[in-house]
Amino acid sequence: MSPVPSTADGPVTLINVFEVPDGRLAETVDAWHAARDFLVEQPGYISTELHEALGADARFSLVNVARWQSTGCFRAAMEKMQAAGVFRPAEGLRFTPALYRTRFTDAAPR
Amino acid sequence: MSPVPSTADGPVTLINVFEVPDGRLAETVDAWHAARDFLVEQPGYISTELHEALGADARFSLVNVARWQSTGCFRAAMEKMQAAGVFRPAEGLRFTPALYRTRFTDAAPR
Numbered sequence: 001m002s003p004v005p006s007t008a009d010g011p012v013t014l015i016n017v018f019e020v021p022d023g024r025l026a027e028t029v030d031a032w033h034a035a036r037d038f039l040v041e042q043p044g045y046i047s048t049e050l051h052e053a054l055g056a057d058a059r060f061s062l063v064n065v066a067r068w069q070s071t072g073c074f075r076a077a078m079e080k081m082q083a084a085g086v087f088r089p090a091e092g093l094r095f096t097p098a099l100y101r102t103r104f105t106d107a108a109p110r
Numbered sequence: 111m112s113p114v115p116s117t118a119d120g121p122v123t124l125i126n127v128f129e130v131p132d133g134r135l136a137e138t139v140d141a142w143h144a145a146r147d148f149l150v151e152q153p154g155y156i157s158t159e160l161h162e163a164l165g166a167d168a169r170f171s172l173v174n175v176a177r178w179q180s181t182g183c184f185r186a187a188m189e190k191m192q193a194a195g196v197f198r199p200a201e202g203l204r205f206t207p208a209l210y211r212t213r214f215t216d217a218a219p220r
Contacts, residue, residue, distance in 0.1 A: 012164065013161055015161060015170075015173050017127055017170060017173075029213065033214070036214075040216070046217075047215070047216055047217035048214075048215065048216060048217065049212055049214070049215040049217050050212070050213045050214040050215070051123055051125060051210035051211070051212060051213065052210060052211055052212075052213040053208050053209070053210050054122065054181070054208070054209045054210065054211060055208060055209070058208045059206050059208070060125075060127060060206065060208065062213075063125050063127075063173075063210065065175060067217070071164070096169050096170065098163050098164070098165060098168045098169070098170065099163070099164045099165070100161035100162060100163050100164060100173065101161070101162055101164060102159055102160070102161060102162075103139065103160045103161065103162040103172075104143070104146075104158075104159070104160040105157070105158065105159040105160070106150070106157055106158060107156075107157035107158065107159050107177070
């Protein structure tokens with residue numbers, strides 16, 4: 001079993017912004033679920049929330065906001081997922097994942 | 111005083127994705143705070159969380175995720191903010207606000 005990644009650098013937020021070609025939303029959501037079902041089993045996974053735009057003409061139809069215990073946990077999980085070939089994006093799909101820290105919040109901690 | 115907007119269509123999430131020109135991050139965060147200080151006083155505001163990218167080369171340096179009691183509340187607040195001229199974006203800033211519903215979550219409710 002691979003070593004559990006360090007959580008020294010504290011929780012991080014993965015935000016993935018999806019630009020979905022017309023007619024590919026359902027397919028993209030299915031592919032997202034397959035990836036999420038894999039990632040939820042990985043060390044350091046905390047939670048996720050998939051947001052779907054109300055407007056059909058939104059530039060970003062889907063935005064995923066996930067919490068991880070550390071950058072290391074997230075990167076290790078991504079490597080495993082890529083190796084397992086779990087995420088199969090729809091043709092023409094553009095997605096922009098990046099890690100974020102909370103700079104300001106007035107929401108209750110999660 | 112303007113009528114309080116209906117909350118019939120239930121809570122919505124405003125996600126605003128910022129493409130910030132080099133050297134304009136601090137200015138953009140200041141402008142964001144001015145807008146947030148105005149919006150927090152508006153009917154239907156629930157919470158907000160401003161995320162800052164860990165990587166300096168991220169396509170989207172800032173992503174704001176805010177919760178509102180309804181679409182109507184959010185739109186009324188935006189109209190008032192625009193009329194008040196509160197948000198002064200930095201030169202070259204591109205921002206893409208849109209309203210979202212949660213399509214899937216395994217996080218605790220907020």
